[in-house]
Amino acid sequence: MTTEPAIRVQGVTKSFKEVQVLRGVDFDVAAGTIFALLGSNGAGKTTLVRILSTLLKADAGTATVNGHDVAAKTAEVRESISLTGQFAAVDEVLTGRENLILVARLRHLPNPGAIADELLARFSLTDAGKRKAATYSGGMRRRLDIAMSLIGDPPVVFLDEPTTGLDPQARIEVWQTVKQLAGQGTTVLLTTQYLDEAEQLADRIAILHEGTIIQNGTLSELKQLLPPATVEYVEKQPSLEDVFLALVGDSSRKDT
Incomplete structure (x- = not known):
């Protein structure tokens, strides 16, 4: 028996007047996985999510x-x-906890305060829960935004360019949050134009170019599309991420 995909797209097209944005898009997303839709600006990612x-x-x-x-x-x-x-x-006027309580009440859920406290703890925002969201860093705001979207436990989450405009440390915070979602069984469809983001997060990557999927596979499958690399001994040098984390320390989850 095969499990039905959490998301299935078959032959989807969309035009805006004379501009054809999507030209027959096809892909499946397995339940509980992270699927990255990778493409440049104007490729049609946001249109497809909408x-x-x-x-x-x-x-x-x-x-x-x-x-x-x-x-x-x-x-x-x-x-x-x-x-x-x-x-x-x-809402920057409200505290982090008040933002969560507001959404829970709008969804008519029981015990909105308990829901807010659980999500604050889940996203390492408990200490900042009583502070106004206007005082939050970019990464903290994005984590709060994702936490708000999870109220009601939706099985499928769409994240459209979730790290746009964030600094490197905030991006790492969001990446950790996305990995936690998938680890708890949530299906995540992530749109991004950042190659490293897709490489870090995705179980499968689909490359959307000029309105159509030109490749779809795991990272290892996509790498096999290129000729085999010549094996040579090279002394490993630290990456920019290694240098950054060494300088700032392991503080990406602290509420500062």
């Missing part, structure tokens, strides 16, 4: 999320997902 999250209708093709057709079962799809856009959508 279609999958029922914010936009495709011109042709089909897509299902958590077993629900995105065109015919919009309510069921919206109950199954969360969407985090390119910029954090937190």
